[in-house]
Amino acid sequence: MKEITVFCPATIANISCGFDVLGLALDAVGDEMTVRKTAEKGIRIKKITGQDLPQDAEKNVAGIAGMALLEKSDYQGGFEIEIDKRIKPGSGIGSSAASSAGAVWAMNELLGQPFSNLELVQFAMQGEKLASDVAHADNVAPALYGGFTLVRSYNPLDIVSLPTPPELVATIIHPQIEIRTSDSRKILKTTISLKTGIQQWGNVGGLIAGLFKNDYDLIGRSLKDYVVEPIRSILIPLFGDVKFNAMEAGALGCGISGSGPSIFALSKGMEAAKKVAQSMHETYSGIGIPFEVHVSRINTQGVKKIG
Amino acid sequence: MKEITVFCPATIANISCGFDVLGLALDAVGDEMTVRKTAEKGIRIKKITGQDLPQDAEKNVAGIAGMALLEKSDYQGGFEIEIDKRIKPGSGIGSSAASSAGAVWAMNELLGQPFSNLELVQFAMQGEKLASDVAHADNVAPALYGGFTLVRSYNPLDIVSLPTPPELVATIIHPQIEIRTSDSRKILKTTISLKTGIQQWGNVGGLIAGLFKNDYDLIGRSLKDYVVEPIRSILIPLFGDVKFNAMEAGALGCGISGSGPSIFALSKGMEAAKKVAQSMHETYSGIGIPFEVHVSRINTQGVKKIG
Structure with missing residues (x-):
C-alpha cells in the first residue's frame, strides 16, 4: 500500500469529571487525511483544505507527529500528507489531536503496522505539544483507540480502553x-x-x-x-x-x-x-x-x- | 424469625487510590453477632465478648446504628444484641463498621427486610460517626454490599457495587x-x-x-x-x-x-x-x-x- 485516506475523529477530552485523563471519540465529526509514501525522506504537507494552517511540516501538528514516528522507524523513505481540515482549530474537540493521530495511524498502516497503539499515542502527543505546550494524551488516546479511554498515568504512559454503552x-x-x-x-x-x-x-x-x-x-x-x-x-x-x-x-x-x-x-x-x-x-x-x-x-x- | 446470628466482615477502606470512596469486604476476618427481638422497646447490648467495649447502647456503635434504624421503622418492639468481637478496635480494618453494619443488617432480616442496602448504610453510618466523628461510608458500604464498593457521592449518598476478580x-x-x-x-x-x-x-x-x-x-x-x-x-x-x-x-x-x-x-x-x-x-x-x-x-x- 502506497497511499491511504483516513477519517480522523474529533474527540471530547475530560468528560466533566476526568480532567486530563478521560476522553471519547466522535463518529460524525472529523477530518479526512490522505497520506502517501515518498522516496524522498521526511514529511511534507502537500495540501491543506478547509482551514488556513501552516504547511511547513515543522509547524504543523501532523508533521511533528509524523516526524516523531519516522525517528523510531527503520523506514528509509518519507511521507506526504493532504489534509481536509473539517474540525476548526481551537474548537475544543481535538482538532490538533485528529491531525496528529490521523497522520501517525495512516503512516503505521502504510508501513505494515510496526507500532502499537500506545506507541502511536506517544508520537501523536508530540503534535499536541506543539499545539498547546503540553504533550497531553486525553484527545489522541480516544482518537487512536476509539470509544472511551482513560489515561491512567503519564509516566509511564498507561492507556486503558473503556467500553461504550451503545445508546x-x-x-x-x-x-x-x-x-x-x-x-x-x-x-x-x-x-x-x-x-x-x-x-x-x-x-x-x-x-x-x-x-x-x-x-x-x-x-x-x-x-x-x-x-x-x-x-x-x-x-x-x-x-x-x-x-x-x-x-x-x-x-x-x-x-x-x-x-x-x-x-x-x-x-x-x-x-x-x-x-x-x-x-x-x-x-x-x-x-x-x-x-x-x-x-x-x-x-x-x-x-x-x-x- | 425472632433471633439471628450473623458474620460481620472486616473491611479495607480507601484501597490506596480511593480515599474516602473505595472499600472491600473480607471473608476470613470478622465479628459474630446475635440479635434478638424483644417486646421491650429500644436497643440493649446484652453481652460483648472478645473486647472490652461499652455496653451502654448509646455509647456503642451497634447500639447507635440500631437506634437509627428503629427511628425509621414502624416496629413497636426492640432488640438485644450479643457481640463476639473478633476485630480489634482501632485496627484499621473496619471494626466499628462491622458492628454497625452487622447490627442493622440483622435487624432488617428480623423485620422482614423493610429497608434497602442503601438505607442500611445510612443507619450504619451513624455508628461510624460515633466511632470517628465522621459519618463515613467506605467501610459500612462494603460490609453491607459485599465485594468492592464505590461511594460515588455522599450528598446524596450514592453507592456503586463493583465486581470482584475471583483470584x-x-x-x-x-x-x-x-x-x-x-x-x-x-x-x-x-x-x-x-x-x-x-x-x-x-x-x-x-x-x-x-x-x-x-x-x-x-x-x-x-x-x-x-x-x-x-x-x-x-x-x-x-x-x-x-x-x-x-x-x-x-x-x-x-x-x-x-x-x-x-x-x-x-x-x-x-x-x-x-x-x-x-x-x-x-x-x-x-x-x-x-x-x-x-x-x-x-x-x-x-x-x-x-x-
Whole structure:
C-alpha cells in the first residue's frame, strides 16, 4: 500500500469529571487525511483544505507527529500528507489531536503496522505539544483507540480502553470564539481542596463503572466537574444557560469539551440527543456569536481507513 | 424469625487510590453477632465478648446504628444484641463498621427486610460517626454490599457495587499500636495539588476498570496513593519495609488499610497472598510490636446469616 485516506475523529477530552485523563471519540465529526509514501525522506504537507494552517511540516501538528514516528522507524523513505481540515482549530474537540493521530495511524498502516497503539499515542502527543505546550494524551488516546479511554498515568504512559454503552449519543455546540488551550490551562488553580478531590475521583469511578454496566443513570450522576468547570466556564458565553437547557431537554450530563469553548452533552438515544441539539440552537440563537451544533454517536474504532 | 446470628466482615477502606470512596469486604476476618427481638422497646447490648467495649447502647456503635434504624421503622418492639468481637478496635480494618453494619443488617432480616442496602448504610453510618466523628461510608458500604464498593457521592449518598476478580486475595498485617481514626484524619492536608489529584483519579479509574476487566496487572498498576499514604504512613512503624517486602514477595499492590495502622496487600491467588503474609511476618518479627497477619479472600456477600 502506497497511499491511504483516513477519517480522523474529533474527540471530547475530560468528560466533566476526568480532567486530563478521560476522553471519547466522535463518529460524525472529523477530518479526512490522505497520506502517501515518498522516496524522498521526511514529511511534507502537500495540501491543506478547509482551514488556513501552516504547511511547513515543522509547524504543523501532523508533521511533528509524523516526524516523531519516522525517528523510531527503520523506514528509509518519507511521507506526504493532504489534509481536509473539517474540525476548526481551537474548537475544543481535538482538532490538533485528529491531525496528529490521523497522520501517525495512516503512516503505521502504510508501513505494515510496526507500532502499537500506545506507541502511536506517544508520537501523536508530540503534535499536541506543539499545539498547546503540553504533550497531553486525553484527545489522541480516544482518537487512536476509539470509544472511551482513560489515561491512567503519564509516566509511564498507561492507556486503558473503556467500553461504550451503545445508546450513548453526544451533542456538541461550538461557539466560534477563540480560547487557546494554553491560556485556558493558565487560569486553573494549581491546588484543589481534598474534599473536591474526593468528589472528583468518586465521579470518575462512577462514570467508569457506569460505562461497564451500561448504567445510563449512573453515567449521568457522575458527569460532574467540581475542579475545572467552575473556573473555565466563565470564559464561555452562556455556558450556564446551555447546560441548564440541555439538562432540561433530557441530557444525562453536560460540560466543557476539553478546554472549551465547545460544550458537550451526553444523552441516551439519538432522539434525546437531537432535542439537546435543538435546545443548544435556541440558547445561542440571536446573540451574535456564530456557532455550530453537532450530534454524533461514539466512534468505537478511532481513526479509520476510508480510501 | 425472632433471633439471628450473623458474620460481620472486616473491611479495607480507601484501597490506596480511593480515599474516602473505595472499600472491600473480607471473608476470613470478622465479628459474630446475635440479635434478638424483644417486646421491650429500644436497643440493649446484652453481652460483648472478645473486647472490652461499652455496653451502654448509646455509647456503642451497634447500639447507635440500631437506634437509627428503629427511628425509621414502624416496629413497636426492640432488640438485644450479643457481640463476639473478633476485630480489634482501632485496627484499621473496619471494626466499628462491622458492628454497625452487622447490627442493622440483622435487624432488617428480623423485620422482614423493610429497608434497602442503601438505607442500611445510612443507619450504619451513624455508628461510624460515633466511632470517628465522621459519618463515613467506605467501610459500612462494603460490609453491607459485599465485594468492592464505590461511594460515588455522599450528598446524596450514592453507592456503586463493583465486581470482584475471583483470584484476588488480601493479606493484612495489624501492628498492635493505636491510631485513632479522628487523629489520623487531622494530620491530612486540606488541599492537594491539581497534579496529584489527576494522578489519583487516573488510578481510581484504572483500579475500577481493572476490577471489571479482571485485569490483575492493571489493578496492581493502579494501587497507588499519592494523597494520603505519604502522610499517614509515617505513623506506622516499618510501613516502607512492609510494602517493599510485600511487593518483592509478589503482591499486586500494598497500602494502608483505612486510617491504619493495618497494612493491606492484594495478590493474585492464595499462594502469592501467603508468600506476602510470610514477608509481613518476617518484617515485623523481633521488633517488639505485637502483630497479627490475616490472609483472606474477598467476601462478595457482605454481612451474612450463620445461625
